[in-house]
Amino acid sequence: xxxxxxxxxxxxxxxxxxxxxxxxxxxxxxxxxxxxxxxxxxxxxxxxxxxxxxxxxxxxxxxxxxxxxxxxxxxxxxxxxxxxxxxxxxxxxxxxxxxxxxxxxxxxxxxxxxxx
Amino acid sequence: xxxxxxxxxxxxxxxxxxxxxxxxxxxxxxxxxxxxxxxxxxxxxxxxxxxxxxxxxxxxxxxxxxxxxxxxxxxxxxxxxxxxxxxxxxxxxxxxxxxxxxxxxxxxxxxxxxxxxxxxxxxxxxxxxxxxx
Numbered sequence: 001x002x003x004x005x006x007x008x009x010x011x012x013x014x015x016x017x018x019x020x021x022x023x024x025x026x027x028x029x030x031x032x033x034x035x036x037x038x039x040x041x042x043x044x045x046x047x048x049x050x051x052x053x054x055x056x057x058x059x060x061x062x063x064x065x066x067x068x069x070x071x072x073x074x075x076x077x078x079x080x081x082x083x084x085x086x087x088x089x090x091x092x093x094x095x096x097x098x099x100x101x102x103x104x105x106x107x108x109x110x111x112x113x114x115x116x
Numbered sequence: 117x118x119x120x121x122x123x124x125x126x127x128x129x130x131x132x133x134x135x136x137x138x139x140x141x142x143x144x145x146x147x148x149x150x151x152x153x154x155x156x157x158x159x160x161x162x163x164x165x166x167x168x169x170x171x172x173x174x175x176x177x178x179x180x181x182x183x184x185x186x187x188x189x190x191x192x193x194x195x196x197x198x199x200x201x202x203x204x205x206x207x208x209x210x211x212x213x214x215x216x217x218x219x220x221x222x223x224x225x226x227x228x229x230x231x232x233x234x235x236x237x238x239x240x241x242x243x244x245x246x247x248x249x
Binding site for chain 2: 015028029036055056059062065097101
């Protein structure tokens with residue numbers, strides 16, 4: 001069943017993104033930024049946690065989960081170090097994703113030629 | 117009533133985005149059940165695999181066509197983040213390592229990090245004050 005929920009949730013988030021792109025002047029940059037903020041906001045009341053439990057990979061793949069993971073890392077450290085912990089832990093859970101993206105993008109850029 | 121073109125775009129985004137979600141879950145299952153990787157690490161490996169292939173296909177030159185076809189279906193998942201980064205850095209490659217790649221690699225993906233961090237900070241404080249973490 002988790003595959004069905006994965007499909008439905010990831011599809012649903014993308015569907016909303018596409019509706020925004022088609023009906024407003026917002027660019028993909030706007031949409032992804034808005035979704036990250038929404039992901040973080042949904043974690044104020046642990047809503048995104050429940051979505052992850054329910055939809056698994058389907059909830060982790062959309063960019064909304066990036067906001068959720070930033071929040072989680074920050075709050076985990078805030079438990080130990082109070083407000084200062086927010087900054088200490090912010091990138092704890094997202095670091096591997098961001099760093100892989102940076103390193104991979106950099107070396108691929110060195111290897112490959114741009115199209116134009 | 118939305119125009120048929122918009123309906124078609126929305127369907128494409130739904131199906132492609134949903135499929136990326138299914139691939140994500142499939143990878144997590146492969147990592148946890150076949151390779152015995154703990155779930156939290158498996159989630160991260162899944163993200164890395166998707167980032168790697170999205171970046172590789174972007175660098176090879178054909179992911180741009182996928183993205184302009186599927187639109188939000190590939191932009192909203194983490195594949196869009198990787199695509200934005202690799203395509204920006206490739207586009208500015210000829211301007212050099214520093215002023216080209218260095219200054220532009222975060223051109224599009226930077227705003228995701230910026231607003232993600234600011235939002236998580238503000239909401240983090242709110243949640244910390246409300247629930248103590």
